[in-house]
Amino acid sequence: MSGGIAVAGTIAVDEIKVVERYPDKTELTTISDIKRSLGGAVANCSLALSKIDATLPIETLCILGEDEKGQYIYNHLKQHKNIDVSKINFKNTTPFTDVIQDKNDKTRTFYHFKGNASLFNEHTIDFTKLNSKILHVAYLLLLDGLDQTDDQYGTKMALLLKKAQDHGVKTSIDIVSENQERYQKIVPPSLKYTNYCVINEYEAGKTAGIPLRNSKGDLLAANIKDVLKSLKSFGVKDWVIIHAPEGSFGFDGKDYYSLPSVKIHKDQIKGTVGAGDAYVAGVLYGAYLKFSIYEAMKLGTITAATSLCEEDSNSGILNFDCLMQEYQRYPKHEEIKI
Template sequence: MRKGVAIAGTVMVDEIKTVNGYPAKSELTTIEQRKRSMGGAVSNCSLSLAHIDPTLPIEIIAYFGEDERGQYLYEGFSKYNNIDLSKVQFTGETPFTDVIFDEFDKTRTFYTFKGNSTSFNEDAFPLSNIHAKILHVAYVLLLDALDQEDEQYGTKLAKLLYLAQKEGMQTSIDIVSENKDRYEKLVPPALKYTNYCIVNEYEAGKSTAITLRGQNDRLLVNNIKKALTKMKSMGVQDWVVIHAPEASFGYNGEEFYRLPSLSINKDSIKGTVGAGDAYAAGILYGAEKGYSLYESMKIATASAASSLLEEDSASGVKDIQTLKEMYDNWKKREDAFLL
């Protein structure tokens, strides 16, 4: 019987640099603090899951570099007894991201070195030896080799997801946010072989060509329903979930759900790196445990909120019981009720 979650795809080291105001081009600003953490979807999701439930089996499928950063990743994951590293391959240079965190407005800007992620392909997946119930792959548009065209399935990632489902796994994807026009070409093939699609409102809008924010940056709820419906019709077999700062929205083919985000004082937010992955981890945990979409969205909402309480991507994420209590007891964002 399959159990647990396998997380595959982007893994890197985040070099977090805190500045008090982002400089204009050619200007200088002072780095107030610097910190290193494990980043990328593989780190963010797997560590969040490990914090949610330290007994949940987690398998990692990724390339670590043959360098100091690769060793840093290996040692970091090794601290968790429920994370299986047996499928990790060491090759090339470890990807890293300079995360510039603006202490003034709590935003972050990323400068990424792709390293060995450009060669991460279907050969990294020993499908017959993966024991997980769910295979989560992220991020679409950032996995160069898997985003390559496949004559039969559309992309190599789509073929991989198809083969994973044939092996008896459920599949899940997340997408990276980028300001390019590749979404409508690369996302639909993967959706055909996806059980759970978990994306933010920007990625959903770009993937469906539906405008999800209107005047004054207001979320367009009716359009979000259209986007959920369209992504489901493009092949997602179980759940489509769209999360935004104000609220999250889900569709299982029968019911639409809207849940407000938790209200957190701005002064309590230490960082937003990995909040989307913490949200995805909550959805994956609920799906693995057989929870309803509605209950899973509650866990995901609290998971994302708790991740904001620390600078890195996952150390703020709480255990499952605490997350349930957080969603039930914490104040909700008032603007979510105005949507």
């Protein structure tokens, strides 16, 4: 297999616990269901891409622990014939996330144990052995080894992405949503060596220093162009895409795009874990097929939408032809003018 998409960085086991309602501090709530699935960008994006195209060569680049959780992830990934697990390293303890999902509103809260994630650094990937056309690395702000400062490039993540581009590989990044003020320090250096920046509205606003939601949680549509332009100005080579529940918004350096989300009845939504990664996977597959940014956003939109129909991150995702049919079938929300 050669010439596909590589996914690198964060991988974990998701221990999903569905609760009757999310409690306040010191309160008790009842767990109604417990499930386990793969989590993190490497697992979520790789499996989503495999569902979209079972013939697409996918390389997984990550570090698993020498433990039961690491073996669980490895065994699951290697079941997919087009996912290459040969470059996975095994060290220390596998990261895991307790995903607490509210049964009523489907929102989820994450408690993450980083484990060996800090061991993933700028030396982990051997680019002389990489066969892919696109490398997706995630998540910034969660990979301690790559978030470190680099004297020449700003961060070790920026150095890693520069190495990839020097080897003729296009790069993609995603960010974790966290309630800290590190975005403007850690993210911009990487954008200079990024081809595809595909992030949500919270991460985009934090990185640009321009809010995209007000205190009531309403989307500030008037600020979207400024955020897109700001992110592109950091050096993103090809596409900047922001996805939100209301829709997604793109900028290719020339034109701005607004695409509404599809309408899904709340009874169809079984979980939202990994929906952002599903969106990214759809966009990356569009980039791989040399789609326009707008067509890639459509694929990202419907990939994310179908992922909501199951509790884990990828079981609901369909193959490419079916996804395109579903996109045409689903009604759409009103387009947001930007």
